[in-house]
Amino acid sequence: xxxxxxxxxxxxxxxxxxxxxxxxxxxxxxxxxxxxxxxxxxxxxxxxxxxxxxxxxxxxxxxxxxxxxxxxxxxxxxxxxxxxxxxxxxxxxxxxxxxxxxxxxxxxxxxxxxxxxxxxxxxxxxxxxxxxxxxxxxxxxxxxxxxxxxxxxxxxxxxxxxxxxxxxxxxxxxxxxxxxxxxxxxxxxxxxxxxxxxxxxxxxxxxxxxxxxxxxxxxxxxxxxxxxxxxxxxxxxxxxxxxxxxxxxxxxxxxxxxxxxxxxxxxxxxxxxxxxxxxxxxxxxxxxxxxxxxxxxxxxxxxxxxxxxxxxxxxxxxxxxxxxxxxxxxxxxxxxxxxxxxxxxxxxxxxxxxxxxxxxxxxxxxxxxxxxxxxxxxxxxxxxxxxxxxxxxxxxxxxxxxxxxxxxxxxxxxxxxxxxxxxxxxxxxxxxxxxxxx
Amino acid sequence: xxxxxxxxxxxxxxxxxxxxxxxxxxxxxxxxxxxxxxxxxxxxxxxxxxxxxxxxxxxxxxxxxxxxxxxxxxxxxxxxxxxxxxxxxxxxxxxxxxxxxxxxxxxxxxxxxxxxxxxxxxxxxxxxxxxxxxxxxxxxxxxxxxxxxxxxxxxxxxxxxxxxxxxxxxxxxxxxxxxxxxxxxxxx
Numbered sequence: 001x002x003x004x005x006x007x008x009x010x011x012x013x014x015x016x017x018x019x020x021x022x023x024x025x026x027x028x029x030x031x032x033x034x035x036x037x038x039x040x041x042x043x044x045x046x047x048x049x050x051x052x053x054x055x056x057x058x059x060x061x062x063x064x065x066x067x068x069x070x071x072x073x074x075x076x077x078x079x080x081x082x083x084x085x086x087x088x089x090x091x092x093x094x095x096x097x098x099x100x101x102x103x104x105x106x107x108x109x110x111x112x113x114x115x116x117x118x119x120x121x122x123x124x125x126x127x128x129x130x131x132x133x134x135x136x137x138x139x140x141x142x143x144x145x146x147x148x149x150x151x152x153x154x155x156x157x158x159x160x161x162x163x164x165x166x167x168x169x170x171x172x173x174x175x176x177x178x179x180x181x182x183x184x185x186x187x188x189x190x191x192x193x194x195x196x197x198x199x200x201x202x203x204x205x206x207x208x209x210x211x212x213x214x215x216x217x218x219x220x221x222x223x224x225x226x227x228x229x230x231x232x233x234x235x236x237x238x239x240x241x242x243x244x245x246x247x248x249x250x251x252x253x254x255x256x257x258x259x260x261x262x263x264x265x266x267x268x269x270x271x272x273x274x275x276x277x278x279x280x281x282x283x284x285x286x287x288x289x290x291x292x293x294x295x296x297x298x299x300x301x302x303x304x305x306x307x308x309x310x311x312x313x314x315x316x317x318x319x320x321x322x323x324x325x326x327x328x329x330x331x332x333x334x335x336x337x338x339x340x341x342x343x344x345x346x347x348x349x350x351x352x353x354x355x356x357x358x359x360x361x362x363x364x365x366x367x368x369x370x371x372x373x374x375x376x377x378x379x380x381x382x383x384x385x386x387x388x389x390x391x392x393x394x395x396x397x398x399x400x401x402x403x404x405x406x407x408x409x410x411x412x413x414x415x416x417x418x419x420x421x422x423x424x425x426x427x428x429x430x431x432x433x434x435x436x437x438x
Numbered sequence: 439x440x441x442x443x444x445x446x447x448x449x450x451x452x453x454x455x456x457x458x459x460x461x462x463x464x465x466x467x468x469x470x471x472x473x474x475x476x477x478x479x480x481x482x483x484x485x486x487x488x489x490x491x492x493x494x495x496x497x498x499x500x501x502x503x504x505x506x507x508x509x510x511x512x513x514x515x516x517x518x519x520x521x522x523x524x525x526x527x528x529x530x531x532x533x534x535x536x537x538x539x540x541x542x543x544x545x546x547x548x549x550x551x552x553x554x555x556x557x558x559x560x561x562x563x564x565x566x567x568x569x570x571x572x573x574x575x576x577x578x579x580x581x582x583x584x585x586x587x588x589x590x591x592x593x594x595x596x597x598x599x600x601x602x603x604x605x606x607x608x609x610x611x612x613x614x615x616x617x618x619x620x621x622x623x624x625x626x
Binding site: 036371372373374375378379382389390391395404405433434435 | 441443444447448453457499500501502545546547548549551605608611
């Protein structure tokens with residue numbers, strides 16, 4: 001999986017078939033249950049995905065046979081645990097086209113972004129010595145985000161700007177849920193030090209033109225951080241080919257457990273960055289007043305690590321790789337189109353984001369006229385259908401699109417076409433139930 | 439879908455109130471200091487004897503929000519907040535004070551909006567002692583997970599929210615305006 005997302009891979013990939021999806025579902029025991037008397041129809045993988053048996057078995061096997069602290073201790077179990085833990089890092093790194101030492105374990109994507117923000121913050125205070133000066137921010141410097149960011153890729157930058165005196169600017173979103181690239185070209189300029197942008201929107205489902213954005217940033221010498229939470233689980237992603245400086249994603253959105261996430265950083269950047277969390281396991285020599293730090297990635301992994309979670313995440317990556325990321329992407333593209341085409345048929349539904357026919361990941365958010373998203377979600381839940389309702393941690397984007405809340409259906413490799421159709425059929429009942437005339 | 443569970447939760451009274459939004463001025467709340475129950479006719483301001491207080495509450499899980507304003511006359515005003523900024527329960531006006539005006543603005547699901555509308559109809563014009571009794575009964579019912587039969591004599595239309603108590607995720611929706619009302623009662 002070394003190619004980045006390109007039109008050719010999209011065109012060439014053969015979507016997973018319904019028969020293959022049926023077989024995949026056998027690996028996900030949680031899907032086989034009744035909710036409120038109806039078969040569970042799980043359309044909330046954008047929030048968190050389900051775990052296949054192989055992931056749960058990997059975690060259990062670790063605890064049954066190899067559990068020990070890593071990178072310390074001189075006994076056989078500790079060696080074995082360290083080896084498995086580092087092999088997991090290599091697996092995840094290869095999955096995204098990175099070197100193993102460019103993968104830093106975090107608790108989740110949010111922590112990964114905060115790690116970068118606080119490292120820059122520390123550099124701004126003079127920590128990290130001359131090498132870290134390149135990350136120091138101050139008055140006159142600008143951090144650029146977009147109007148479609150998840151709060152996780154917004155608030156850490158707001159806070160960093162407040163701490164350093166830098167200015168936060170944003171690339172606006174157009175009515176159709178795509179970024180205004182013309183505006184971006186005017187915003188990303190000589191003062192820009194960092195561009196933090198999502199790869200795929202968790203609300204409108206658009207896949208942002210990373211190559212164009214990276215080119216704009218490169219032209220002015222700015223760094224780029226990619227929020228890959230909604231892309232790494234769903235599309236082939238090659239961070240080296242995308243040429244981003246940092247990328248973050250969470251294990252629980254890609255068939256893995258909670259409590260584990262990844263920060264990818266280019267080796268030469270991580271090498272110069274001061275640490276965020278400090279303590280044990282990230283130092284070389286310590287006296288009562290000073291400490292020297294390990295090279296990355298250990299420099300950024302203070303304290304006992306999320307060992308079983310990292311190992312389980314590697315099992316999730318193995319599962320995705322065996323299934324084929326290009327085939328998963330093609331399947332979800334079909335489901336995404338089926339969703340938006342079906343939504344267009346339901347009176348009162350306003351789709352957020354690009355219309356049918358335009359590329360999107362396998363999710364769709366919408367507003368149903370006259371019925372609050374919470375009520376939509378309640379009605380669907382009664383029919384066993386799990387969707388996300390609310391602002392999906394993206395209040396500025398909702399405000400931009402003129403709604404306070406929306407309902408989101410999101411698919412994954414285990415979602416059947418029948419589930420999408422049942423969701424659409426049930427959704428069509430909602431407005432009449434609430435007495436809303438179309 | 440024949441859906442009796444949904445009909446239990448979304449009683450017709452709730453759907454009706456979610457649409458009528460009694461006590462919510464069409465143009466939103468007027469400037470602070472006026473209540474807006476009767477737009478343009480509010481005898482508020484210094485010297486009118488009406489004590490106007492307001493509370494804004496947000497349900498952080500869904501973003502639903504209610505701003506609720508009351509005008510209380512008579513009785514004894516509430517005392518100052520207890521130490522730590524948390525108002526003591528005794529800080530609300532005495533029971534004989536009357537909730538002479540009541541208005542709200544909000545955005546949210548049918549449960550929270552209907553609840554604000556019903557709250558308006560239930561406590562507007564009542565004395566504080568009566569309103570407090572309804573509030574306590576309503577809260578007890580909603581926290582009961584469906585085990586308490588609603589006391590319709592005390593609750594009136596608010597009894598329609600009994601079904602909500604079986605949906606823990608929605609209890610907050612129904613409570614949102616009542617929490618705002620309680621905070622407004624306790625506000626300085």
